Amino acid sequence: MKWKTKFIRWLPWIVSFAVAAILLLFLGIWPYEIADRVSVLESINMFSSGTPTMRPYWNDRILSLVGIVLFFVVGPVLWFSSEDSRPDRSGELSNGFQPKSLMWYLGAILTLTGLLFGVAGTAFQLFHQTNIEQSVQRSRNADHLRQEISTLGLQAAELFLLPHDRGGGNGSFTRIPNGNGSFHPITLEDLEAYQPEQLNAGTYHLDEVTDSTILIYGVGTHDGKEPDFKNINGETGRNQVVVLIEPFDKIMRFQSQLRN
Amino acid sequence: MNRWIWTAVGVAAVTGAFFIPSQTGSIWPSVLLSSGTAMVFLAVYLLGEWKSAAGSKKAIGVVLLLLMLFTVASAAIYYRGSLQQEQILMDIRETIFHGIAKTQIQEPMLTTLREYYYPQDERGEQNLQEIFTGKYGSKIGDDDLFQYGQDRDDPSPMIFVETLEPGRIVMVGQSPIAKGIQEEYQNYDGSAGLVQTRGVLTPEGVRYEVEN
Numbered sequence: 001m002k003w004k005t006k007f008i009r010w011l012p013w014i015v016s017f018a019v020a021a022i023l024l025l026f027l028g029i030w031p032y033e034i035a036d037r038v039s040v041l042e043s044i045n046m047f048s049s050g051t052p053t054m055r056p057y058w059n060d061r062i063l064s065l066v067g068i069v070l071f072f073v074v075g076p077v078l079w080f081s082s083e084d085s086r087p088d089r090s091g092e093l094s095n096g097f098q099p100k101s102l103m104w105y106l107g108a109i110l111t112l113t114g115l116l117f118g119v120a121g122t123a124f125q126l127f128h129q130t131n132i133e134q135s136v137q138r139s140r141n142a143d144h145l146r147q148e149i150s151t152l153g154l155q156a157a158e159l160f161l162l163p164h165d166r167g168g169g170n171g172s173f174t175r176i177p178n179g180n181g182s183f184h185p186i187t188l189e190d191l192e193a194y195q196p197e198q199l200n201a202g203t204y205h206l207d208e209v210t211d212s213t214i215l216i217y218g219v220g221t222h223d224g225k226e227p228d229f230k231n232i233n234g235e236t237g238r239n240q241v242v243v244l245i246e247p248f249d250k251i252m253r254f255q256s257q258l259r260n
Numbered sequence: 261m262n263r264w265i266w267t268a269v270g271v272a273a274v275t276g277a278f279f280i281p282s283q284t285g286s287i288w289p290s291v292l293l294s295s296g297t298a299m300v301f302l303a304v305y306l307l308g309e310w311k312s313a314a315g316s317k318k319a320i321g322v323v324l325l326l327l328m329l330f331t332v333a334s335a336a337i338y339y340r341g342s343l344q345q346e347q348i349l350m351d352i353r354e355t356i357f358h359g360i361a362k363t364q365i366q367e368p369m370l371t372t373l374r375e376y377y378y379p380q381d382e383r384g385e386q387n388l389q390e391i392f393t394g395k396y397g398s399k400i401g402d403d404d405l406f407q408y409g410q411d412r413d414d415p416s417p418m419i420f421v422e423t424l425e426p427g428r429i430v431m432v433g434q435s436p437i438a439k440g441i442q443e444e445y446q447n448y449d450g451s452a453g454l455v456q457t458r459g460v461l462t463p464e465g466v467r468y469e470v471e472n
Contacts, residue, residue, distance in 0.1 A: 032338035035291045039342035042286065047349040049437075056283045064291050065278050072298035072331065073270035076324050080309060081263035083317045103263075111327060118330030125337045129344070136348055143355045150359070151468075154366045158465045161373050166464055171378060248378075251370055 012100045013108070020112035029067035030117040034060050071117070075110025078103045138239065141222040144201035145241045148193075149218040150252070152204060155191045156214060157247040171248075172211050185209050188216075202239065205232050213246045215255070224260035231260070270301045288339060295335055299328055354438040357455055361417045361433030362468065364408045365459035368396055369429065369466045376463065387426035388461060406431065420448050422458075429461040440472030447472070 028034075038060050082104035100108075159176065162168025169176050175183040176190055188194040188206050196203075202220040217232040220239030227237040242258040245251070277297035281289035306321055375381065375391045386394070399407045406419040423430035432448045435455040443453040456472045 030334075031291050031295065032335050035287045036338045036342050038287045040345055043342075043346045043349045046346070046437075047353055057287060061278075061283065061287060061290065064287065065275065065294065068278070068291070068294050068298055069271050069274055072295070072302060072327070073274055074267055076302055076327070077263055077267045077270060077305065080305075080317065080320050080324065081266070083320050111323065115323065115327045115330060118327060118334045121334045122330055122337055125334070125341055129337070129341050132341075132344075140351070140355075143352075143359075147355070147358060147362075150362055154362070154370065154466070154468075157370050158373065161370065161377055162465055163377060168465075247370070247374060251367055 012105070016105060016108035017112050019109050020116055023109065023113045024116045024120065027113065029063050029070070030121055031064035031067040033121060034064040034067070070110050071114030075107050075114060077107070079107025079111050082107055138222045138224070141201055141220045142224070142239045142241065145218040145220045145239055146254070148199050148201050149204065149216055149241055149243050151193045152188065152191055153216055153243040153245050153252045155193050156186060156216065156245050157251050159186065159190060160245070160247045173209055173214050174211050186214060203233060207232065212248060213244060215258075216243050216245065217258075218242070226260055229260040266305055270298070270305070273301055274298050288342065292335065292339065295331065299331065302328055350438065354435070354455060357417045357433075357435040357438050358457070358470075361419065361435075361457050364406075364417075364419050365431045365433055365457070366466055366468055368392070368406075368408060369431070369459055369461040371395065372429065372461060373463075373466065388429050388463070389424050389426045392424065392429055392461075417455075418449065422448070427462060431459045431461075433457040433459075442472055445472040 038057050041057075082101050156173075158168070160169045160171065160173055162170070164170045164175075164177050167177060169186065174185045176186050177183055186206070186209060188204055194204070200221075202218050205217045205219070206214060207217060208215045218241045219231045219233050219235060220241075222239055223237050224239040229237050229240065231238050231240050238260065240258070240260040242255040244253045244255055246253070274294045274297050278290045278294035280293060283290070302324060306324060310318075310321060372388055372392045372395065375395070376386070376388055379385060381391075381394070396406070396408075400421050401407065404420040404422065406421050408419060418434045418436060420432045420434070421429070422432050433456065434447050434449060434451070438455045439453055440455040445453055445456070447454050447456050454472070455470075457468065457470050460467045
């Protein structure tokens, strides 16, 4: 049958591809993965100590060089040069099978392993980096929320402590002077740092204002851990951080039970 | 040309290119330079052998072209990922510094301000310097380093008490590692270009700003 003959002709390729696919699972010498791994180690060292270690990582360097030599030089040259290019197919057996040399198989397996690493590595890294990017954006937003809410919280504590003649509450959140002898409970607008157009991490809300304590909520621009979380401003699933300001006690405390 | 000569030339070129960059520091220059050399080698090899190729040999040639394409893509994506990772860790470092520095400067200042306006001490009214020294004097080293809860062996960030006056207290926070806005900025401890913040406490309140 024609298809049987074609299949037999392509059998060496199929076998080589299958072996390459198996090697993909066990060989760890894709040079770019090795370089990425070493880079991560160095980045962690920099994070901890501030200076690169200047270690040569010889094992990893030699391994990556071996990978480059095998996948991009030895494999392709052996495979390409070992292939029979006679157009009359005079080397074929009666059933259509064309015997291949050991060098052909070695070259094919190495080259196809490199190709599979390239394809799989590209796809995996793209997927992985997209996930990391989303996670980083979420964490970055949460960090900025904490920074901005800390600034607001510490300023609120300062306003609480300052006496009336310096514009403060004189030990109260509910007696912030209006300037005409009357008073009002603290609002975010009383805080110099509350410039909504400059607070990029999210929106902020004051709640549970008592004489001695306030809660400041920050709702972020990115999603938090729980998609069903009910945010203070009516949204759902966004990053949220909350601080309790209690100037006569610990001044400022983050409320983990109210965060997302 | 004989296959073994081609192989020898390819191995020599790739290996030589690998060892041109310095072997300490980042591994990427070696990997990228030798990969680029390998791609050039493969292109030259295919161009040299293509004319004499026929049938299934050309099919192998197409596979080799795909190999080159995916190799370039893979190298670019992994390299970009490495650079991103490095930047993410530096950003985290800077964020941690700002969070800790703000707290370690402003909380002692607000506590001092609280005692200034609402004295709990039996001695009654004291100035800012007397209050701060009474509460935190034991945490200030000879080098002005303020150990607010951290281990002296790992002062991250470094908080210094620059000024202690009856009506004014100034504290400076400096990262030992994170780079600031200006490379040439002179830091408090003599370093250059690192992130630095400053808090100033007076009876009017606390002023806090990022200096670099």
